[in-house]
Amino acid sequence: MIKKRLYLGLLGVTLLMFSGALVYLWLTFFQRDAGILRYLLIAMVLAVLMVLFVIGLGFLGIVLSLLSSRNITVLDRPMNFTVSVLYPVVIWLGKIFKIAQDKIQCSFVEVNNQLVRAKKGKLTPDRLLVLLPHCLQERDCPNRITTNPDNCSRCGRCPVGDLLVLGEQYGVHVRIATGGTLAREVVKKLRPRAIVAVACERDLTSGILDCIPLPVLGVTNERPMGPCFNTQVNPEAVEKAIQFFIKGGDSHVIFTT
Ligand code: SF4
Helix, strand or coil: CHHHHHHHHHHHHHHHHHHHHHHHHHHHHHCCCCCHHHHHHHHHHHHHHHHHHHHHHHHHHHHHHHHHCCCCHHHHHHHHHHHHHHHHHHHHHHHHCCCCHHHHHHHHHHHHHHHHHCCCCCCCHHHEEEEEEHHHCCCCCCCCCCCCHHHCCCCCCCCHHHHHHHHHHHCCEEEEECCHHHHHHHHHHHCCCEEEEEECHHHHHHHHHHHCCCCEEEEECECCCCCCCCCECCHHHHHHHHHHHHHCCCCCCCCCC
């Protein structure tokens, strides 16, 4: 929960900051008799109030979902809006408070994963995509697995082979992407209804934000040799994420896209 609190705390501070700015604007300018400016200000304040209301609902939905482990379906849209609109502000606030960006991203992925798990849906395997980063591939391997994963001979020198076998066992799509552009192309082509994504916190965060409202369960890779080089991943964590989507929990909620 500590990890999740960081992102939630920054999100809450952002909301307070915007509300404070609105009150300041109101108290400073609204009292003045400035003719047409007064009406412009009223329109502006009302517009900002509406946005803040939606963001507030989204924040409430996120907190309630996390506390109850249940999806608040009616608040899905405000939650997605709050997450995507406020993320850059949260990162900016983190810089002001001197909080490392990767810590915030790690917290964001944790919050996202719990929100996705709260949805408790069930998919047929062919609607699930497992996206792997290219850095999992052994650096000296000559096989071009990004164009076609079947080019992997499953030699066991890196985790890719085992993950492809896992994908076959469950009948889900497994693709390897070199970056965001290729990942977006794969998503556009396969049109999955949910994604299990393996990557570093930074790439997971941008991928999750890119895919909203598609549910994405993020599995963080391990980087024993530094970033983007012969990375590793716990296959059990990937398998659990696959099982969550295709075996489901309470099947009364179906994932929506
Ligand atoms: S498992 Fe596949 S991708 Fe990894 S080194 Fe062997 S052939 Fe290359």
